Amino acid sequence: MIDKVLVATTNKGKLKEFKQLLSKYGIQVLSLEDMPEKFEVEEDKETFLENAIKKAREYAQFYKIPVIAEDAGLEVKALNGYPGVYSARFYDIEFGGKQPLEENKDKANIKKLLRLMEGVEDREARFVSVVVFYNPEDFGLWTEGYCYGKITDKPIGDKGFGYDPIFVPEGYLVTMAQLTPEEKNKISHRGKAVRKLVEKLQKLL
Numbered sequence: 001m002i003d004k005v006l007v008a009t010t011n012k013g014k015l016k017e018f019k020q021l022l023s024k025y026g027i028q029v030l031s032l033e034d035m036p037e038k039f040e041v042e043e044d045k046e047t048f049l050e051n052a053i054k055k056a057r058e059y060a061q062f063y064k065i066p067v068i069a070e071d072a073g074l075e076v077k078a079l080n081g082y083p084g085v086y087s088a089r090f091y092d093i094e095f096g097g098k099q100p101l102e103e104n105k106d107k108a109n110i111k112k113l114l115r116l117m118e119g120v121e122d123r124e125a126r127f128v129s130v131v132v133f134y135n136p137e138d139f140g141l142w143t144e145g146y147c148y149g150k151i152t153d154k155p156i157g158d159k160g161f162g163y164d165p166i167f168v169p170e171g172y173l174v175t176m177a178q179l180t181p182e183e184k185n186k187i188s189h190r191g192k193a194v195r196k197l198v199e200k201l202q203k204l205l
């Protein structure tokens with residue numbers, strides 16, 4: 001198995017979750033901030049998988065260490081799957097009209113999504129996580145995880161990150177932002193994808 005991996009994300013919420021998820025298996029997580037030289041990869045693809053593969057491969061080849069990269073997002077049924085791959089910068093895209101950036105990106109994204117969902121009855125949505133492992137010798141594998149639920153009509157809770165305050169997971173009466181990190185990891189798209197990835201790695205390496 002591997003003992004050390006670079007988790008290639010600049011999102012602090014994600015990084016924290018990856019550290020919690022991977023520490024259970026004794027895998028040490030390095031972050032982009034631990035790297036001696038700065039290197040950026042643009043997420044310009046149209047699917048989660050293509051973006052995640054691009055990030056994992058380019059970071060692994062640049063830093064010459066095994067990398068885990070993820071592309072994740074929220075897909076809302078009534079919005080034809082938007083924000084999807086645009087989840088991180090939803091406030092700033094033309095679809096549905098741009099939203100002013102008042103406090104921070106997460107808040108602007110949520111405001112825009114709730115505006116577009118005003119009066120919409122079908123609140124079904126899912127979080128998607130595609131996780132790619134890549135090592136510099138040019139070997140890679142990927143897994144995916146989903147978490148189904150519904151969009152609220154206002155933000156509730158202050159844990160987690162991103163769209164967590166407006167997402168109630170299936171079978172719950174509270175939002176993802178009201179769950180403890182352990183509870184979220186058990187049911188989240190990311191938790192599911194990471195557990196599948198480690199199982200695959202344990203079989204192959």
Ligand code: IMP
Pocket residue numbers: 011043070071072073074087088089109127160161162163164188190
């Ligand atoms: P990425 O860094 O391109 O994968 O962007 C992911 C974006 O999707 C984040 O900035 C969040 O807005 C959203 N997102 C992904 N995973 C989660 C989650 O677990 N909770 C809430 N929002 C999420």
